[in-house]
Amino acid sequence: MGGTRNTVIGRPRGFDTEEALECAMRVFWEQGYEGASLTDLTGAMGITKTSMYAAFGNKEQLFHKALRRYTDGPAGYFDDALDQPTARAVAEALLRGSVRTSTLPEGFAGCLTIQGALPASDENRPAHDALVRFRAEAVARLEQRFRRAADEGDLPGGTDPERLARYVMTLGFGIPVHAATGLGRAELDEIVDQAMACWPGSA
Amino acid sequence: MGGTRNTVIGRPRGFDTEEALECAMRVFWEQGYEGASLTDLTGAMGITKTSMYAAFGNKEQLFHKALRRYTDGPAGYFDDALDQPTARAVAEALLRGSVRTSTLPEGFAGCLTIQGALPASDENRPAHDALVRFRAEAVARLEQRFRRAADEGDLPGGTDPERLARYVMTLGFGIPVHAATGLGRAELDEIVDQAMACWPGSA
DNA sequence: CAACTTCTGTACCGACAGGTACGCTAGTGG
DNA sequence: CCACTAGCGTACCTGTCGGTACAGAAGTTG
Numbered sequence: 001m002g003g004t005r006n007t008v009i010g011r012p013r014g015f016d017t018e019e020a021l022e023c024a025m026r027v028f029w030e031q032g033y034e035g036a037s038l039t040d041l042t043g044a045m046g047i048t049k050t051s052m053y054a055a056f057g058n059k060e061q062l063f064h065k066a067l068r069r070y071t072d073g074p075a076g077y078f079d080d081a082l083d084q085p086t087a088r089a090v091a092e093a094l095l096r097g098s099v100r101t102s103t104l105p106e107g108f109a110g111c112l113t114i115q116g117a118l119p120a121s122d123e124n125r126p127a128h129d130a131l132v133r134f135r136a137e138a139v140a141r142l143e144q145r146f147r148r149a150a151d152e153g154d155l156p157g158g159t160d161p162e163r164l165a166r167y168v169m170t171l172g173f174g175i176p177v178h179a180a181t182g183l184g185r186a187e188l189d190e191i192v193d194q195a196m197a198c199w200p201g202s203a
Numbered sequence: 204m205g206g207t208r209n210t211v212i213g214r215p216r217g218f219d220t221e222e223a224l225e226c227a228m229r230v231f232w233e234q235g236y237e238g239a240s241l242t243d244l245t246g247a248m249g250i251t252k253t254s255m256y257a258a259f260g261n262k263e264q265l266f267h268k269a270l271r272r273y274t275d276g277p278a279g280y281f282d283d284a285l286d287q288p289t290a291r292a293v294a295e296a297l298l299r300g301s302v303r304t305s306t307l308p309e310g311f312a313g314c315l316t317i318q319g320a321l322p323a324s325d326e327n328r329p330a331h332d333a334l335v336r337f338r339a340e341a342v343a344r345l346e347q348r349f350r351r352a353a354d355e356g357d358l359p360g361g362t363d364p365e366r367l368a369r370y371v372m373t374l375g376f377g378i379p380v381h382a383a384t385g386l387g388r389a390e391l392d393e394i395v396d397q398a399m400a401c402w403p404g405s406a
Numbered sequence: 407c408a409a410c411t412t413c414t415g416t417a418c419c420g421a422c423a424g425g426t427a428c429g430c431t432a433g434t435g436g
Numbered sequence: 437c438c439a440c441t442a443g444c445g446t447a448c449c450t451g452t453c454g455g456t457a458c459a460g461a462a463g464t465t466g
Contacts, residue, residue, distance in 0.1 A: 010442025011432040034237045035324030038424060048445060049425075055443090059424065114380055115321035118313065121238030135384045166381065166390060167397040174377030177317055178369065181338045187369060194370040198401030213412025214462040241454060252455075253414060262454065326454095 017055055018069075020045040024056075025066035025073075030108040033063055033117040033127040063116075063127050070112045071134070074101045078138060087149035087161075088199050091168045094142070095195065098172045099188040102179035111176035113138075139169050156201040164200065171195055220258055221272075223248040227259075228269035228276075233311040236266055236320040236330040266319075266330050273315045274337070277304045281341060290352035290364075291402050294371045297345070298398065301375045302391040305382035314379035316341075342372045359404040367403065374398055 023044040027036045038059060042052050056062040071078075077097025084090040102110055113135055117128040146161035155161060175188055196202075226247040230239045241262060245255050259265040274281075280300025287293040305313055316334050323331040349364035358364060378391055399405075 008442090009434060009440080011434095011444075013443060014432090030322060031324035032237070032322030034235070035322055035327060037324075037422080039422085040324070050444060050446090053425070110321065118318040118321055118380070118383055119233060119235030119238055121234040121240075121243070124238060132384055135380075139381075139384070160393075163390075163393045163397055166386065167394045170374050170377035170381055170394050170398075172377070173380035174373035174375070177321070177338070177376035177380070178342075178373055180321055181335055181342070183369065187366075190363075190366045191370045191373050194366055195373075198403075200401075211412090212410080212464060214414080214464095216413065217462090240452080242452085251415060253416090256455070257413065 013051075013055070015045070015047050015051070020047060020052075020055070021062075021065055021069050024062055025069050025112070026106070026108065028063060028066050028116055029070070029110075029112040032115055034121070034124050060126055064130060067112065067116070067130060067134070074104070075111070075113065077101060082141060082145050087146055087154050087164075088196070088202070090142075090145055090149075091199070092192065092196055094168065095171055095175065095192040096189070098175045099179075099185060099192060102176040103185040103188065109176075109182075110180035114173060114176050115180060135173075139166060142169060159200050168195075216254075216258070218248070218250050218254070223250060223255075223258070224265075224268055224272050227265055228272050228315070229309070229311065231266060231269050231319055232273070232313075232315040235318055237324070237327050263329055267333060270315065270319070270333060270337070277307070278314070278316065280304060285344060285348050290349055290357050290367075291399070291405070293345075293348055293352075294402065295395065295399055297371065298374055298378065298395040299392070301378045302382075302388060302395060305379040306388040306391065312379075312385075313383035317376060317379050318383060338376075342369060345372060362403050 023046070024041050027041050027044045030036075031040065038049055038052070041059070041062065042049050045052065047055075052062065056065060077100065078094060081090050081093035081097055084093050098111070113131050116131050117124050118131075120128040143162045143165040146155065146165045149155050150159065150161040155164070171191070175191065178188060178191070226249070227239075227244050230244050230247045233239075234243065241252055241255070244262070244265065245252050248255065250258075255265065259268060280303065281297060284293050284296035284300055287296050301314070316337050319334050320327050320331040321334075346365045346368040349358065349368045352358050353362065353364040358367070374394070378394065381391060381394070
């Protein structure tokens with residue numbers, strides 16, 4: 001708590017931390033937590049293991065920081081979606097965002113929070129648990145948003161907001177898997193069309 | 204091609220191949236292809252590495268055999284679902300089956316064909332590709348089934364059968380992820396209720 | 407019982423995993 | 437220019453990975 005240091009002491013870092021983290025995020029995204037070796041990571045980041053450990057702690061902490069960067073960046077559509085004025089708009093923004101992020105042109109498909117560490121072996125338990133927590137929290141926040149919508153009369157009477165939220169999240173989870181299976185943005189957007197066509201209260 | 208050998212020559216195998224494969228399948232299911240080490244696998248199978256290699260070839264071939272056992276067993280609901288008389292019944296059977304298999308009481312949640320190897324690092328590419336192929340084929344078969352349904356007048360005019368199949372598969376992919384995130388059978392079945400409530404032509 | 411065939415257990419292989427020790431280098435402050 | 441600080445590069449650590457060599461054990465056939 002002694003205030004921020006404004007003069008740099010010692011040899012300055014030879015790389016951009018944020019850039020390096022971005023590269024690490026992509027490797028985790030493509031290869032998963034277990035599949036991303038330190039050699040893969042530091043190779044993509046353009047730094048040595050020593051520098052990585054000095055700057056980020058260890059592989060697990062690097063993953064957590066990459067995950068935060070992911071949720072603030074590519075997965076930022078989720079927070080934006082919750083701010084939409086109506087429940088229907090929230091759902092559509094969420095699903096369109098999921099489609100977009102799952103099919104970025106850079107070559108890797110799917111969603112880090114799903115394919116990062118879906119199965120749980122002993123050594124990747126922390127990463128796995130972090131992703132489970134993140135996904136569960138996302139579901140909870142959408143439930144809360146839809147509960148608010150129900151209170152505001154934004155959903156037809158008799159609609160269970162929690163159930164609806166879980167249904168929408170099911171699509172939000174399925175879309176990245178579809179993307180990882182080879183489906184393109186156009187087909188995925190059609191899926192969203194299909195889902196939105198039978199939104200409660202419409203038609 | 205010299206006919207089946209009916210007399211056993213040499214020392215008989217000291218374990219049941221099918222039982223061992225069942226155990227291996229569960230380890231792959233829980234921990235994924237990369238997360239399942241030979242030590243984990245052979246430990247669960249109750250045999251030594253040597254026996255495993257003699258009986259199954261190597262880790263990759265063991266995975267392929269475990270995958271086939273999975274698709275014939277726990278994922279057998281898929282084939283059964285396609286035999287349902289109507290498109291609606293096909294979809295519902297498929298989703299209910301996905302829920303059931305994703306929430307078996309034995310403790311591991313989710314679906315092997317999804318969490319087995321969703322991300323692709325270099326060394327698990329074969330396993331990853333096998334699962335991609337399997338999922339893509341599942342989508343294609345459902346598309347074909349719905350195309351037939353459309354021809355039979357089993358779907359309302361104007362319904363795109365391929366699109367509908369991809370939509371249903373999205374839910375079928377999302378349900379296991381939900382299960383791996385902690386949702387139970389009851390909540391997942393509610394999601395299926397929600398999805399079936401707005402099936403094209405109903406209500 | 408001996409010959410033959412196959413499975414099993416141990417002990418081991420090279421490669422690579424995550425992680426670290428340590429001397430060197432590039433800067434700042436006196 | 438010298439002390440000090442912190443990042444960098446190399447070389448290395450232990451453990452584990454998938455996979456195998458080889459000798460002994462357990463059966464069948466003569």
